Amino acid sequence: MYPPLSIHIVAWNSMRFLPDLFKSLSNQTYRDFNILVIDNGSTDGVEAYIREHYPEITILRNARNLGFSGAHNQGIRYALEHWEPSSYKDNFVLVTNPDLILPPNFVETLMRDVSSHPTVGAFGGKLRRAFGENLTDEALQETIQSDLIDSTGLHAHKNRSFTDRGAGEMDKGQYDESRDVFGISGALVLYRAAALDDIRFEDEFFDEDFFAYKEDVDLAWRLQRFGWDARFVSEAVAFHYRGMYAPEKIGIVARIKNRRNKSKLRSYYSNRNQWLLLAKDLPFIDFLFACVWIVPSEIGRFIFTLLFETRNTLAFIDAVKLFPRMFRKRLWIKKHQKRSSKELRRWFK
Secondary structure (H helix, E strand, O other), X not given: OOOOEEEEEEEOOOOOOHHXXXXXXXXXXXXXXXXXXXXXXXXXXXXXXXXXXXXXXXXXXXXXXXHHHHHHHHHHHHHHHOOOHHHHHXXXXXXXXXXXXXXXXXXXXXXXXXXXOOOEEEEEXXXXXEEEEOOOOOOOOEEEEEEEEEEOOEEEOOOOOEEEOOOOOEOOOOOOOOOEEOEOOOOEEEEEHHHHHHOOEOOEOOOOOOOOOXXXXXXXXXXXXXXXXXXXXXXXXXXXXXXXXXXXXXXXXHHXXXXXXXXXXXXXXXXXXXXXXXXXXXXXXXXXXXXXXXXXXXXXXXXXXXXXXHHHHHHHHXXXXXXXXXXXXXXXXXXXXXXXXXXXXXXXX
């Protein structure tokens, strides 16, 4: 019998992190789950490692990198096919980045919260930053589990940009009682199977046109429009190494410096997918209400890209090419959504 919780990890040359993640999953106090690894064509021996050390883990092996969205969609479809549709409301998928460490009570704490919140489609714990020290010396390698917040949920802003709530702040419990959030970071999020099935577009849960970055925001926005809430469970704490990272509260000069230090490919997907988000998920009436914030923000984004990330101007061109696909999905969402734009406007502050 397939367990009610399916834990999914997308790997792409992730052997630096996977042993610690697998060890932390093996130590969980909650045991009624299976683990599914979707490997995106890794060349670092991840498949051989899993087969030798964790033969109970199921592996889906891709010949090429399908991105975060495509690979996780494979895993979600796999899980749904093994569950009866009548059980979707009580079954869950835990989407898990490879660069995470979960304390032993993490899954149990999260799962304890689900039964009393049937209208919640996404649950998330508190993510703090993890840092690796002495990485070049195997004998001295050490993982620092810090009190620095990585995410306490997704924060939606007036200009329809999105950040990880509290990122970069020291954790003093300042967000512990703010349970109701717009969405949960895709780094570590527990989805109710019924919610995923409800917002499914053809074979997609995460939008595969996004490939990677902000696909979690898109899914969170869709869940909200379809009447599914998101809940932050502060008692469930995990640790995240995270590559692409910036504090939530940051000045303009520091923000520019941070962007210039980021991978150009990551900046490309971040820009492109922001424009895809707006084309797909922003109702026209909301644009009219918020254009005074949206237009300056997006013009600034475009000018910065033009001046300092010239090669990434292709992101805008590629976004425009994808607009017809976004508008087709946009029409489907509008036809099936259950919450009005007015109800959702409370999030954008």
